[in-house]
Amino acid sequence: MIDKGYPVVDRGKFEEFEPLEIDMNDDFEPRVGQIEALESFMTAGSGVVVIPPGTGKTVLAVMATAELEAPTLILTTKAEVVEQYRDEYLDKTSLSDRKISVIHGGVSKKTVSPVTVTTYQSATTRTVSRKLWDREWGLMVLDEAQHIPSDVWRRVIDFQATRRLGTTATAVREDKKQKEIFSLIGPLVYAPSWKKMENRGAIAKAETEVLLVPMAKSRFKRYHQADKRKKYELASSNPKKFEVIGHLLKKHKGRKTLIHAYYVDLAKEVSRRFDIPIVYGETPQSKRRELYDVFREDEIDRLVVTEVGSEGIDLPSAELELEICGLYGSRMKGTQFFGRILRPKEEPAKFYDIVSKGTMEEEKAERRREYLVSRGYEFHFSDWEGGYDTEDAGGGKRDQPLKPGGPNMNSSEGFQERLKRYLGIAADCPHKKSPSRTSSKEKASCEHPRGSGTCHVGDCPRLGKQKGSEDQEAR
Structure with missing residues (x-):
């Protein structure tokens, strides 16, 4: 089923995990669409949320951690984004600094905490992956989930977590493996119209x-x-x-x-x-x-x-x-x-x-x-x-x-x-002549009559020279 691109919907009971003491701050106000996205995810249990850039995917992950009170592993693409996640947890929740760890190439001490944010690249290294395996995660967040089908990044799917939340704005891939996003993480649970989100003020016009x-x-x-x-x-x-x-x-x-x-x-x-x-x-x-x-x-x-x-x-x-x-x-x-x-x-x-x-x-x-x-x-x-x-x-x-x-x-x-x-030319080189019927090996050639001007066709074998340098023409 997975090979055919169908997500596995698990209707079984979720495993218990040791709850994490975390609450959203009293002054936190969710943005348009975040409540609907969270409710859709909670109903499905696991799955992928596809929402436009700028609508708060990072904060959605923070809200999911607080709602589930779950030890959380977040995987993302680059060190700068790792730090953004850390800042959002500290800014919008009661979580203390000692309960959150960041792991990326710019950090020398690779420690794991109840909430751990790391890059996909760091998570696949032997030292870090062993530490992540030793934890029982209640929630695994896969940021920029469109990358998951790649040969290297899909290895993180082996980490065990009770629930998986994939977030992305672009559930497309040029290698046509986008179906595997849902096979590996879970079904599509929320994907609002971008124009409706724009009309609601969730994103800019x-x-x-x-x-x-x-x-x-x-x-x-x-x-x-x-x-x-x-x-x-x-x-x-x-x-x-x-x-x-x-x-x-x-x-x-x-x-x-x-x-x-x-x-x-x-x-x-x-x-x-x-x-x-x-x-x-x-x-x-x-x-x-x-x-x-x-x-x-x-x-x-x-x-x-x-x-x-x-x-x-x-x-x-x-x-x-x-x-x-x-x-x-x-x-x-x-x-x-x-x-x-x-x-x-x-x-x-x-x-x-x-x-x-x-x-x-x-x-x-x-x-x-x-x-x-x-x-x-x-x-x-x-x-x-x-x-x-x-x-x-x-x-x-x-x-x-x-x-x-x-x-x-x-x-x-x-x-x-x-x-x-x-x-100023036709699609095909007008100077070409067909190969001679008496010689099948003879290639088509270009004949420029005197005074015919320069031929600019890409495959013309006799491209003429232009007067003046490219810089002069550019000016």
């Missing part, structure tokens, strides 16, 4: 826009000659994106802004050009926490993040996001970064997806947006036609209005048509 940025033709030529990985790098690091970033930072000056890039070098370049702090893989844990704290406390209003900051980090004041380079077509990652701006706020949040026009980045970005579209979000498309002095994010030589795209700009047909219009 969000305006979404896709900006299509042209590439210099010399760069396009390199793009069409490259392999798939290099193509994505060339499209993602399109120099004209810096014009767009500068324009948007000026347009939304003063708004709390997150800028996300999958490629670290690109993120560093944005940080350097616009003098914005950055969090990436090599940023020490202490520095990460410091930057997140000063962003939360409004001491800085802009932050560049790579993948380490795209999931699970609580930045409630973020109200503007610029996605300048996503993780290929990952719907999970695209939605997780989008979710950083969904904490309730008075004004609508704003999300920009900045992609290179007529490239595979468009198709990958479309894939990343699929889950959000299924949740009811609509994306407006615009062509970037501006010229901008990127040396100064606060001003420039000139700002050009964004040209709205047509209604089918996100369709595959629209993508191909834009590519043709941009290059």
Whole structure:
């Protein structure tokens, strides 16, 4: 049954465990949806809660511990989130500091307490896993449950607990193993409509826009000659994106802004050009926490993040996001970064997806947006036609209005048509001739008549050279 993707619903009596002395503080007020989610979980016994980012999954776990009075093991994705859980338990419950432990790479002493929060990676090490096995857990919380089907992280399912609570905003996987989330943890117990949650004030309203940025033709030529990985790098690091970033930072000056890039070098370049702090893989844990704290406390209003900051980090004041380079077509990652701006706020949040026009980045970005579209979000498309002095994010030589795209700009047909219009060519190389009938081994070739101009088709064997450098064209 599990192999077929069906969750096991256990109707047997739950084992008894030694109760934990814990209560929610008197001044605690649950947010919209948290009571319904908790009641659904308690009725089912174990299962998965799928709620939008920003609706309080961390606090839901705290509420479950208090409701069950259960010794609790929480597993999550990164050290920063481990610390967030610890802070919420101490802030919202009667639990004392000595009854909660955190375990991650930045902690030297690996101790286990009645409430223990750790990363999946730490939990699978031999030393820590043995300590976790020795405890009788009344509740195991599996944060970001969409990761559980992975070959490494699924090992934590072997830890014994009376109840299991999985929490996630994105119950999707690109390897199509999402059914295993429920097989390994329990059935889906609560999954409200995102738009209904928005209407109830549980999450912020969000305006979404896709900006299509042209590439210099010399760069396009390199793009069409490259392999798939290099193509994505060339499209993602399109120099004209810096014009767009500068324009948007000026347009939304003063708004709390997150800028996300999958490629670290690109993120560093944005940080350097616009003098914005950055969090990436090599940023020490202490520095990460410091930057997140000063962003939360409004001491800085802009932050560049790579993948380490795209999931699970609580930045409630973020109200503007610029996605300048996503993780290929990952719907999970695209939605997780989008979710950083969904904490309730008075004004609508704003999300920009900045992609290179007529490239595979468009198709990958479309894939990343699929889950959000299924949740009811609509994306407006615009062509970037501006010229901008990127040396100064606060001003420039000139700002050009964004040209709205047509209604089918996100369709595959629209993508191909834009590519043709941009290059000024037909879909197939017009210079190719068919192989000779007398020689089956002869390959199709490209013949450029004199004065015919340059062929920009990617597989044309005689790509002509463009005058001027790429940097000149980008300017």
